[in-house]
Amino acid sequence: MAFGALLTLGTLAAHADAIDSLETFVKTVKSGRAAFTQTVTSPPREGQAARTKTSTGSFEFQRPSRFRFVYTKPFEQTIVADGQTLWLHDVDLNQVTARKQADVLGSTPAALVAAAPDLAALRADFDLKAAPDADGLQWVEATPKTKDGQLAAVRVGLKPGDKGPELAALDIQDSFGQRSVLRFSQVEVNPSLPAASFQFKPPAGADVLRQ
Incomplete structure (x- = not known):
């Protein structure tokens, strides 16, 4: 077998492991708690450099369909999904915004x-593809x-843990060119x-406000 083919097979195997890790995470991690740091980078405007802002807070979830993000710095904000309603305070x-959870949660990073x-269930809403390992994830x-x-x-970043794959990072790109990276600790x-x-x-x- 040619050396190039061996490299290709090795890459495919590594990528398959990433999908397997996500499947294991979804199956076995039924609840979780973590601290997070979120860095949001807005695309540069004409004549201006890209702008970044950093937030910190905590995250909890209970599968399926329940989670809580609490932002503490620089501004306080709480996002709660209770299984029926997505609340943003x-x-x-x-000011509180309430939305029907089924209408807004499907194709989101929280899902x-x-x-x-x-x-x-994920494949029903997303096309999933393994990406190369990076930053130890x-x-x-x-x-x-x-x-x-x-x-x-x-992009979902996972790392090995004592109890199986752990959520380590989310790298989110929106349709306006804004990038948001959450790192969990x-x-x-x-x-x-x-x-x-x-x-x-x-x-x-x-x-x-109910929407």
Whole structure:
């Protein structure tokens, strides 16, 4: 067998492992908790350099379809999916937006890591392709099958853990050229999470917008 063919087979095997790791993660990690740092890079405008902003917070999820993002810096914001409704609370504005979860969650990065019960459910909404390993992580590229949303593509970065593959990063590209990279740390796999983590009640006096 030619050396080039061996390299090709080796690359394919490595890529297959990335898809296998994502499948194992979805099957075996039923809940999780982590801290995150998110860096958003906006495309450069004419005569200006690209702009970046960094946020930090915490993330919890309970499969299927329940998760909680809490942004603490630089601005406080909470996003909760309770299985029926996706809530977004902007603390500074004291404004809450409520959307029917089934209408907005399918082709989103959250669906990849927290909502889908299995790989078949992901394949219903995304074209999945293994990408080359980088930064010590296995990467899977997911492209939404529907082209009318804001999400262009997302890469899921996984690393080996004591209990199987762990979520390490999300690299998200939207249709406007904006890139958002989330790096996860202090990852806990299958912790027991209270039901209250995925419940949300608009605070008194908040302006509630239902869409």
